[in-house]
Amino acid sequence: xxxxxxxxxxxxxxxxxxxxxxxxxxxxxxxxxxxxxxxxxxxxxxxxxxxxxxxxxxxxxxxxxxxxxxxxxxxxxxxxxxxxxxxxxxxxxxx
Numbered sequence: 001x002x003x004x005x006x007x008x009x010x011x012x013x014x015x016x017x018x019x020x021x022x023x024x025x026x027x028x029x030x031x032x033x034x035x036x037x038x039x040x041x042x043x044x045x046x047x048x049x050x051x052x053x054x055x056x057x058x059x060x061x062x063x064x065x066x067x068x069x070x071x072x073x074x075x076x077x078x079x080x081x082x083x084x085x086x087x088x089x090x091x092x093x094x095x
């Protein structure tokens with residue numbers, strides 16, 4: 001019985017880590033594709049670039065601090081809060 005509880009806790013912790021990582025990754029990918037689209041659409045000579053061009057990835061990491069705002073911190077907080085609650089088991093009252 002005790003080993004089952006420990007195994008369940010480890011699986012729950014793994015699901016929690018995956019949920020938190022996916023929420024932050026989703027926000028970063030959204031920010032990346034927004035910045036990449038803005039560069040491709042508005043910068044002269046960048047029209048032939050792919051969204052997956054390594055130069056765009058480099059530009060993204062250099063430009064990211066300029067594109068972050070307190071509103072992004074709010075979205076990170078909301079995403080992490082929701083991701084924290086998802087893998088938690090619910091209790092069921094029987095009888």
